Amino acid sequence: MKRVLITGATSGIGRGLAEYYAKHSLVYACGRNEKVLGQLAKDENIIALKLDVTKPESIASACEAVEDLDILILNAGSCEYIDDAKHFDGALFKRVIEVNLLSLGYCLEVLLPKVVSGGQLVIVSSSAAFVPLPRAQAYGASKAAASYLAQSLAIDLEDIDVSVVHPGFVETPLTAKNDFPMPMSVSVEQATKAITHGISKRHKDIHFPKKFTLILKLLQLLPINLWLFLSKGIKR
Numbered sequence: 323m324k325r326v327l328i329t330g331a332t333s334g335i336g337r338g339l340a341e342y343y344a345k346h347s348l349v350y351a352c353g354r355n356e357k358v359l360g361q362l363a364k365d366e367n368i369i370a371l372k373l374d375v376t377k378p379e380s381i382a383s384a385c386e387a388v389e390d391l392d393i394l395i396l397n398a399g400s401c402e403y404i405d406d407a408k409h410f411d412g413a414l415f416k417r418v419i420e421v422n423l424l425s426l427g428y429c430l431e432v433l434l435p436k437v438v439s440g441g442q443l444v445i446v447s448s449s450a451a452f453v454p455l456p457r458a459q460a461y462g463a464s465k466a467a468a469s470y471l472a473q474s475l476a477i478d479l480e481d482i483d484v485s486v487v488h489p490g491f492v493e494t495p496l497t498a499k500n501d502f503p504m505p506m507s508v509s510v511e512q513a514t515k516a517i518t519h520g521i522s523k524r525h526k527d528i529h530f531p532k533k534f535t536l537i538l539k540l541l542q543l544l545p546i547n548l549w550l551f552l553s554k555g556i557k558r
């Protein structure tokens with residue numbers, strides 16, 4: 323049985339991944355929501371760990387008993403938008419960077435030494451990392467940095483394969499609050515299938531749905547002035 327640790331396993335993408343891996347692996351499912359952690363722990367293949375990814379001491383104490391890991395999936399995250407760029411909300415920026423970026427450093431410090439040689443590290447970023455998007459100064463910056471972190475680790479970690487996940491829109495509680503159209507959005511089941519397939523093949527860049535992410539990857543190649551002009555069209 324593989325041993326898989328997943329942060330953000332109490333909801334959305336992380337919960338989909340936890341339920342998938344629990345069919346044939348031992349899953350350490352991490353989150354703060356005690357009610358959902360209790361539900362997950364009813365599965366004999368799931369060990370629920372209550373932790374806050376923004377608090378290093380919480381990660382260290384919750385994961386003390388975790389031994390070897392085959393797959394470490396750092397997925398916990400949140401999304402908040404900057405509504406008024408001119409009156410920049412520094413507290414919002416800090417919150418998003420802490421949950422989506424600094425947490426990765428805290429988790430890596432405690433958990434990377436537990437990943438066995440030949441094991442895998444998976445960091446869930448976002449396709450928002452590909453191009454600058456309106457109102458995404460905090461979220462997009464955190465995810466662009468998360469992708470860089472993952473790809474830089476892929477250079478230096480010689481015995482661990484690193485994958486970075488760039489989802490398009492996935493229907494989860496995180497996106498349910500979005501007040502704008504989400505083109506080509508996919509279900510948690512579709513996201514779980516795409517991510518677990520990519521992990522099984524040890525793909526370095528797991529991105530989906532392809533039609534959506536390939537368009538963003540093409541836009542990424544445009545001169546920045548052209549993208550800034552085009553992006554006015556998607557500004558609400």
Ligand SMILES: NC(=O)c1ccc[n+]([C@@H]2O[C@H](COP(=O)([O-])OP(=O)(O)OC[C@H]3O[C@@H](n4cnc5c(N)ncnc54)[C@H](OP(=O)(O)O)[C@@H]3O)[C@@H](O)[C@H]2O)c1
Nearest residue numbers: 330332333334335353354355374375398399491492494496
């Ligand atoms: N949904 C999308 O369209 C989409 C697209 C691209 C990328 N992503 C990324 O995919 C990841 C999962 O997103 P999702 O859509 O599945 O969101 P979600 O349904 O809101 O789930 C977020 C998860 O993160 C956990 N979490 C948040 N803050 C935490 C904290 N301080 N400590 C510990 N756990 C924390 C939550 O657990 P607790 O509440 O139990 O703490 C929850 O399990 C995120 O990194 C997100 O940025 C999502």
